[in-house]
Amino acid sequence: MQALFKSLLGSFRDLLPIILVIGFFQVIVLQQPLPNWISITFGLVLVVVGLTLFVYGLDMGLFPIGESMAHSLAHKGSLGWLICVCLLTWLWHHHCRTCAHRGGG
Numbered sequence: 056m057q058a059l060f061k062s063l064l065g066s067f068r069d070l071l072p073i074i075l076v077i078g079f080f081q082v083i084v085l086q087q088p089l090p091n092w093i094s095i096t097f098g099l100v101l102v103v104v105g106l107t108l109f110v111y112g113l114d115m116g117l118f119p120i121g122e123s124m125a126h127s128l129a130h131k132g133s134l135g136w137l138i139c140v141c142l143l144t145w146l147w148h149h150h151c152r153t154c155a156h157r158g159g160g
Contacts, residue, residue: 059111066107074099 081089089095128136 062111063107066103066110070103
């Protein structure tokens with residue numbers, strides 16, 4: 056439970072700059088109050104909780120699998136599989152960057 060609370064604080068800390076920039080532009084630059092501030096605050100709480108649960112889930116579920124696969128691949132010592140994984144990772148990364156530049160998914 057303590058790890059989850061620590062992760063919750065970490066998520067809030069990570070989102071705080073975004074929240075501050077949006078708040079700054081709304082109040083200082085646009086000089087308008089926040090519309091529906093109760094709804095916005097509730098939404099921000101949901102975002103922090105959702106991000107926390109997402110990252111916590113990654114730590115519990117996907118990262119251990121990836122670590123296990125990396126150790127198995129390194130232990131097996133297969134240079135061919137290692138090159139294959141590296142190539143596929145690079146190709147996927149390149150594909151995602153290309154799609155992002157075009158504005159597509």
